[in-house]
Amino acid sequence: MGNEAVACGALKAGMTFFAAYPITPASEIMHELAEHEPEIAFIHAEDEIASIHMAIGASLAGRKAMTSTSGPGMSLKQEGIGLAHMMEVPLVVVNVQRVGPSTGMPTLPAQGDILQAAHGSHGDYVPLVLYPSSVEECYRVTIEAFNAAEDSRSPVILLLDGYLAHLQETIDLDAISVAVRPRSLAPLGQGRRHFTGLLAKDGIPKTKDTAYYREWYARVKAKMLEAAAHYRFFDYHKNPASRTLVIAYGITCRVISPLRDSYSLFNPVRMFPVLEDEIRSAADEHDQVVVVEMNDGQYRGEVQKVLKREVRGISILGGTISLKEIREQLRGL
Amino acid sequence: MDYKDYIKWDRMPTTWCPGCAIGTIFKQTAFALAELGLPNEEMTVVSGIGCSGRAAGYFNVDSVHSTHGRALPVAEGIKRANPGLKVVVFSGDGDLVGIGGNHLLHSARRDVDLAVICVNNATYGMTGGQMAPTTPIGMKTLTSPHGSAYAPINIQGIVTSNRRHWFARASAFHIAHLQKVVREAIEWPGFAFIEVMGFCIENCGRRLGFKSGHEMLVKLRTDYKPKAGPEGPLGEFELGVDKNDGQVR
Numbered sequence: 371m372g373n374e375a376v377a378c379g380a381l382k383a384g385m386t387f388f389a390a391y392p393i394t395p396a397s398e399i400m401h402e403l404a405e406h407e408p409e410i411a412f413i414h415a416e417d418e419i420a421s422i423h424m425a426i427g428a429s430l431a432g433r434k435a436m437t438s439t440s441g442p443g444m445s446l447k448q449e450g451i452g453l454a455h456m457m458e459v460p461l462v463v464v465n466v467q468r469v470g471p472s473t474g475m476p477t478l479p480a481q482g483d484i485l486q487a488a489h490g491s492h493g494d495y496v497p498l499v500l501y502p503s504s505v506e507e508c509y510r511v512t513i514e515a516f517n518a519a520e521d522s523r524s525p526v527i528l529l530l531d532g533y534l535a536h537l538q539e540t541i542d543l544d545a546i547s548v549a550v551r552p553r554s555l556a557p558l559g560q561g562r563r564h565f566t567g568l569l570a571k572d573g574i575p576k577t578k579d580t581a582y583y584r585e586w587y588a589r590v591k592a593k594m595l596e597a598a599a600h601y602r603f604f605d606y607h608k609n610p611a612s613r614t615l616v617i618a619y620g621i622t623c624r625v626i627s628p629l630r631d632s633y634s635l636f637n638p639v640r641m642f643p644v645l646e647d648e649i650r651s652a653a654d655e656h657d658q659v660v661v662v663e664m665n666d667g668q669y670r671g672e673v674q675k676v677l678k679r680e681v682r683g684i685s686i687l688g689g690t691i692s693l694k695e696i697r698e699q700l701r702g703l
Numbered sequence: 704m705d706y707k708d709y710i711k712w713d714r715m716p717t718t719w720c721p722g723c724a725i726g727t728i729f730k731q732t733a734f735a736l737a738e739l740g741l742p743n744e745e746m747t748v749v750s751g752i753g754c755s756g757r758a759a760g761y762f763n764v765d766s767v768h769s770t771h772g773r774a775l776p777v778a779e780g781i782k783r784a785n786p787g788l789k790v791v792v793f794s795g796d797g798d799l800v801g802i803g804g805n806h807l808l809h810s811a812r813r814d815v816d817l818a819v820i821c822v823n824n825a826t827y828g829m830t831g832g833q834m835a836p837t838t839p840i841g842m843k844t845l846t847s848p849h850g851s852a853y854a855p856i857n858i859q860g861i862v863t864s865n866r867r868h869w870f871a872r873a874s875a876f877h878i879a880h881l882q883k884v885v886r887e888a889i890e891w892p893g894f895a896f897i898e899v900m901g902f903c904i905e906n907c908g909r910r911l912g913f914k915s916g917h918e919m920l921v922k923l924r925t926d927y928k929p930k931a932g933p934e935g936p937l938g939e940f941e942l943g944v945d946k947n948d949g950q951v952r
Contacts, residue, residue: 387784411783411784417805420773420779423770423780424776424777427749427781427784428780428781430780431780435780449773452770559744559785560765562743563765563766564766568768573760575760
């Protein structure tokens with residue numbers, strides 16, 4: 371199951387602190403990790419806000435930490451995501467997407483939180499978002515999410531969807547080898563550092579210093595982009611007979627994989643920062659670009675921004691996905 | 704150790720207004736730390752948002768100034784990650800009891816080994832003086848211009864609703880007592896919560912007719928008295944400790 375693979379990947383990456391609040395369809399990550407107490411610290415917190423802040427505290431205190439949730443909880447976690455960006459705390463936040471807004475359709479999968487994953491918290495920051503599309507990738511990409519969190523010293527968002535999270539596939543974990551990064555942040559107890567959500571220089575608040583803000587932002591942006599450069603994960607299957615490039619991710623990419631006989635398929639695993647060069651060069655080889663996704667065109671807008679030309683979209687709404695329907699819609703474009 | 708070892712002198716002066724109670728409470732906390740002789744590398748101070756929340760940055764230790772209401776979950780994550788670290792939470796009533804109220808319920812229930820110093824000035828000082836959950840009934844603030852319609856929250860009741868508990872009330876006037884309970888709270892193996900009665904002259908007191916911080920300090924002396932008689936629940940204006948080690952006798 372995708373959720374179990376995330377839990378296994380986290381343990382493989384050296385995660386020793388997990389806090390979360392139960393929510394469909396993410397709860398199995400909690401269930402799996404609860405079994406690993408006391409080797410890891412596990413807290414079933416009072417809510418999603420508490421759980422992400424506990425993970426931030428644990429990360430500051432020296433442990434690789436993770437929290438997991440679904441859309442309604444992800445909305446609550448935005449406060450902590452912003453804090454982790456500001457304090458530069460490594461962290462992995464898993465969002466197993468379901469149909470929203472609000473409580474929506476809890477048991478049905480969606481991909482409606484793409485833009486939220488990038489810019490859900492207030493203010494400017496460079497997001498690092500990964501989205502696997504198979505159970506094996508759930509395992510592998512979770513480990514890479516922890517690596518990316520250490521490299522970037524930031525909260526890395528790992529997206530799943532309710533379908534992928536509950537997808538059952540047999541994988542051989544021993545056959546998968548991913549290098550694990552060590553901790554990048556010295557734990558609390560060094561003496562006199564100050565971590566704050568305020569704009570600060572060496573722990574001293576600089577809340578009215580515009581020049582310093584600009585200098586700080588340039589530094590963290592460069593840091594994020596440099597770290598992200600090591601995680602250019604994507605899958606590109608070129609079909610020389612096709613004039614259409616289909617872009618899809620997560621479970622959608624999995625469902626449409628039989629279409630590779632007729633179309634070129636591009637699957638961005640690193641969703642943000644958007645793989646601009648890779649998408650551009652794949653698109654250059656095709657007359658038409660279509661993004662197929664379980665939302666109303668969220669990633670299509672991002673791709674269009676990169677390509678600066680019209681990108682078509684197929685929106686699969688309401689939690690049910692059908693290869694037949696997608697095939698027909700593609701033919702109709 | 705000297706209390707001066709626990710203060711970041713290069714951060715002085717503080718952000719607090721002249722006549723504010725927080726400075727006294729901050730300094731007594733530093734005295735208590737010195738008395739315990741805690742090495743700076745073996746402790747951390749965590750705070751949320753607000754005037755009191757700024758205190759974390761003034762302690763000469765690795766410290767965390769988190770978001771509004773979240774001092775307790777951050778502190779709990781730290782404590783679970785490194786049980787060897789002494790974790791002190793220093794924040795205000797709006798932060799710990801208002802926006803962070805849910806976390807207070809549950810950190811207290813889980814009996815996390817934290818020492819929580821809650822400065823209760825009965826108002827939201829940093830944002831200009833709005834009504835807090837601790838604001839007395841009838842008190843005028845920016846968001847209760849006709850007087851608060853609600854009874855203030857009973858923090859003691861919340862903390863002591865757990866069989867095993869440690870709750871103290873202290874005041875910014877009774878400084879020897881304050882220092883003693885801060886020390887005891889840090890030594891208590893479990894969740895220890897101190898409600899320190901403070902005051903805010905600039906954004907609360909003046910509106911009520913107080914002329915200076917000193918006048919508000921004197922009012923603390925008049926209003927609050929150490930609890931007389933056996934240990935147990937504190938009356939509304941009593942200072943002291945209400946604790947229970949959780950053993951059934």
